[in-house]
Amino acid sequence: MTEGRGRRVAEIVGAVARQALADRGASRIALLDDGAPEAELAARLLAAALGAERVVRVTAEDGEVESVLHLAPHADAGRVRDEARRLRARLVDDALAAHPANKTALLLGGELPPEPLLPLGDLWASEVAELAGGWSAPPEVRRIAALAGGIEALDAALRRWADGRDAAALASLPAEAAEAVARALASGRASRLHPRIVPKIGTRTLGVDLFE
Amino acid sequence: MSGPASVLRLRVEQLAPAFGDVEANVARIAAAQADAARDGVQLVVTPELSLTGYDLRDRVHALAAPEADAPHPSLAAGPDVVVGTIERDAAFVPFNAALHLRGGRVLHRHRKVYLPTYGMFDEGRWFGRGDRARTYDAGGGWRLGLLVCEDLWHPSLAYLLAAGGAHLVIVQAAAVGRGSWAGGEGGGRFASWPAWEHLARAAAVAYGIYVVVANRVGTEGPCVFGGGSFVAGPGGEIVARADDLAEDRLTVELSLDAVAGARRPYAHARDDDPRLVHRELARLLGDGG
Numbered sequence: 001m002t003e004g005r006g007r008r009v010a011e012i013v014g015a016v017a018r019q020a021l022a023d024r025g026a027s028r029i030a031l032l033d034d035g036a037p038e039a040e041l042a043a044r045l046l047a048a049a050l051g052a053e054r055v056v057r058v059t060a061e062d063g064e065v066e067s068v069l070h071l072a073p074h075a076d077a078g079r080v081r082d083e084a085r086r087l088r089a090r091l092v093d094d095a096l097a098a099h100p101a102n103k104t105a106l107l108l109g110g111e112l113p114p115e116p117l118l119p120l121g122d123l124w125a126s127e128v129a130e131l132a133g134g135w136s137a138p139p140e141v142r143r144i145a146a147l148a149g150g151i152e153a154l155d156a157a158l159r160r161w162a163d164g165r166d167a168a169a170l171a172s173l174p175a176e177a178a179e180a181v182a183r184a185l186a187s188g189r190a191s192r193l194h195p196r197i198v199p200k201i202g203t204r205t206l207g208v209d210l211f212e
Numbered sequence: 213m214s215g216p217a218s219v220l221r222l223r224v225e226q227l228a229p230a231f232g233d234v235e236a237n238v239a240r241i242a243a244a245q246a247d248a249a250r251d252g253v254q255l256v257v258t259p260e261l262s263l264t265g266y267d268l269r270d271r272v273h274a275l276a277a278p279e280a281d282a283p284h285p286s287l288a289a290g291p292d293v294v295v296g297t298i299e300r301d302a303a304f305v306p307f308n309a310a311l312h313l314r315g316g317r318v319l320h321r322h323r324k325v326y327l328p329t330y331g332m333f334d335e336g337r338w339f340g341r342g343d344r345a346r347t348y349d350a351g352g353g354w355r356l357g358l359l360v361c362e363d364l365w366h367p368s369l370a371y372l373l374a375a376g377g378a379h380l381v382i383v384q385a386a387a388v389g390r391g392s393w394a395g396g397e398g399g400g401r402f403a404s405w406p407a408w409e410h411l412a413r414a415a416a417v418a419y420g421i422y423v424v425v426a427n428r429v430g431t432e433g434p435c436v437f438g439g440g441s442f443v444a445g446p447g448g449e450i451v452a453r454a455d456d457l458a459e460d461r462l463t464v465e466l467s468l469d470a471v472a473g474a475r476r477p478y479a480h481a482r483d484d485d486p487r488l489v490h491r492e493l494a495r496l497l498g499d500g501g
Contacts, residue, residue, distance in 0.1 A: 004400025008392040011457055012436045019431040127393055200332075200435050201392050203403070208434055209332035 006131050009201055013042075013119050014049025016199035020096055020117055021050070030092035032085045032099050032115065033057040036136035038128055042100035042119045056092050060084035089115065102128045104155055105137040106206060107162075108144060108184035111191040121198035122205045124155040144184060147177035157181070162210055163203040185212070218353055218468035220380070223253040226441045226460045228430025231265035234275060234297075238263060238286050245290030253463060255350075256293040259428035259441075260324075260361050260384040261308065263297040267432045272298055272338045276306035281317055288316025292350070294358065294426075296384045298339075299323075305340035310358040310384050312350070320348040322358035326366050332388065332435070335362075345369045347376035353468055354379055361385040364411050364425070374419035375486045379471050381415065385427040389438030389456065401456060402438050409442065409450065417448030420475040422466050429457055446474035 017029060029046050033039040039057070046055045060081045069080055089097040099113035104125035106112060120128060125135040125145075135151060148154035153173070158181070160169035170178045195207025204210040225244045230236040241258055248256045260266070263284075264275050276298040277283050287293055292314045299321075300306045308324040323342030327335035347357045357373030357380070364370065364383045373381050389395075391403025412423040422445060429439040442453040443464050454460035475481050 002398070004396075004398030005393055008395070008399055008401075012389070012392060015431045015436045015457070016434055019433070023433075123393070197434050200388060200390065203391050203394075204331070205434065 002130055005127075009123065009131065010045050010048060012201055013045045013199045016197065017046055017049055017098075017117065017119060020197050021054075024096055024116075026094055026096045028054040028056055028092075028095045029117065030056045030058050030089040030095040030097045032082075032089055032097070032113075033059050034082070034085070034100075034136075035059070036100070037132035037134035038100035038102055038120055038136055041128060041132040042098065046098070046119060056089075056095060058085050058089045058092065060088065086114070102135060102137070103202075103206065104135075104145075104151070104158065105141050107158060107188070107192075108141045108181065109138050110184070110187045112188065112194075112196060112206075115196070117197045118206070119199060121196065121207075122201040124159065124202075126151050126155040140180075140184065144177060144180045147180060148173050149177075154181075220255060220352065220354055220466040221253050222255045222257060222424065222443075222464055222466055223248050223251070224424060224426045224441045224443070224454065224462040224464075225256055225258050225262075226427065226429060226439050226454045226462070227258065227262065228428060228437070228459060229259070229262050229265045231432060232268060232271055232275065233265075234263050237265075238284055241293060241295060242286050242289070245287065245293055249290045251463065254291050256291055257382055257424060257426045258293065258295050258384070259426045260310075260386040261296040261298070262384070262428065263295050265432065266386045266428070266437075267435075268298075269334075269338060272306050273300075276300040276304075279321075283311070283318070284313065285316050287313050292319070294382055294384065296360070296386075301340070306338065307342060308335065308339045308360060309342075310360050310382075312348070312356070312358065319350065320346075320356070320358065322346075322360065324360035324363060325369060326362040328362045333362075345372040345376075347373055347378045357381045359383045361387065364408075364415075367411070367415065370415040370419070370423075371489075374415070374421060374481070375484065378419075378421055379468060380422040380424065380466060383412070383423065383425045385425055385441075387427050387438055388435045389440075402440070404438070405440055408440075409444070412442070412444045413448045413450070416444040416446055417474075418480060420446045420471055420478070420481050422446055422451075422471070427454075429459055446471045 065080045097115040098117040099115040102125045129135040145151045145154045157169050157173050160166045198207045279299050294312050299309045310322045312320040325342040329336030350356045355377045357378040389402040393399045395401040395403040416423045424443050427441045428437045440456045443451040445451045452462045454462045
């Protein structure tokens with residue numbers, strides 16, 4: 001069952017990535033790689049479409065950021081690692097930076113990542129789990145998923161809200177989850193009005209036709 | 213169109229137009245015409261805006277060609293061809309237009325009536341709206357009608373073409389593949405396809421006509437055009453379907469005998485009453501009747 005979906009997703013992500021590189025005159029993708037299932041899946045899809053040599057997986061380890069932690073004394077090491085990857089990705093020559101976040105994380109995670117390409121941005125976390133065997137999201141989004149009764153329940157409500165334009169869909173979640181979702185959606189709404197490149201896979205897509 | 217009376221050999225050229233490059237697209241379609249001539253094809257059908265690309269925004273004005281009887285001399289050789297282009301009228305309003313060219317001259321033009329301006333679409337911002345749906349004689353006994361993409365989603369236009377005697381309705385499309393996760397068992401196709409096929413097959417079986425949907429492929433920005441062009445026969449059956457996503461060619465032989473055969477068991481076309489429709493629409497619109 002997943003094979004057909006996986007093949008089609010790969011075709012679309014690959015085609016849009018190729019087009020994005022051609023449009024910008026860049027020759028490779030610098031993919032922020034935090035080791036999560038999304039990064040693995042994105043790297044696999046992009047390498048299949050572009051060739052592994054055109055996908056630079058940008059990492060940052062704990063030991064590498066220790067010396068700069070003093071620059072952001074109130075931030076935890078995880079955030080500093082994220083920003084270190086971001087900086088490194090921007091410094092890769094002749095490359096387009098890409099962030100592998102899934103659609104659930106993008107919708108509920110506040111400000112969109114600034115990277116211009118979000119190759120998995122139209123796949124819900126539960127769809128990533130089906131393709132990659134797992135999913136990831138910032139801690140607050142994981143907490144909301146737990147409140148909702150699991151990622152499938154959360155994604156189902158979000159899908160009805162987004163694709164079905166059903167404002168009442170979120171009310172089907174437990175009250176605490178619904179309130180958390182509403183807060184999370186509001187926190188990133190302004191950011192989502194400014195599109196990144198999100199390969200259109202689903203019915204409504206960030207940056208294409210999912211505007212609130 | 214030359215060839216045996218009542219049989220029309222038609223080819224859908226499912227291609228990925230070069231974005232904004234009319235010269236390259238004309239050359240590509242001219243080459244397709246040459247291939248078609250060798251293969252005995254009488255009519256080549258290309259997708260919506262096949263000469264220009266789709267999401268052109270402000271470039272629409274630069275690419276709009278003045279309305280002309282023979283706008284593309286390079287397409288004068290070979291069989292008839294239906295191209296998608298931007299043409300502007302004397303008031304400099306650009307239209308999303310389908311042109312049936314014969315010997316490079318316009319046999320018929322249809323300007324897209326329904327310009328989708330919702331969701332991911334913004335056509336109403338860039339194009340003027342067509343104001344008619346007419347049929348025309350294409351020779352060999354065939355009467356044709358042209359529609360462009362969203363026009364098919366308004367069944368009144370297919371009805372008007374059927375009422376005008378069409379045997380074949382050609383629909384150019386630039387339909388993005390949507391809902392690939394939910395598309396059919398396992399998501400191997402697009403969730404948007406069943407609706408297209410229902411619309412075309414419903415028109416085909418209701419009016420006893422062929423409906424040809426010529427969709428494009430290729431990528432523009434974040435959107436991948438889905439391909440999957442198809443031909444619905446006058447009994448409502450899918451006669452042929454092209455690949456999804458990849459460039460492809462569909463070559464089919466359409467027969468007026470098949471049209472007649474599809475209409476023989478039923479009397480829908482014979483019994484249809486445009487005067488009733490006219491009268492009731494006039495009443496709904498407050499125009500009396």
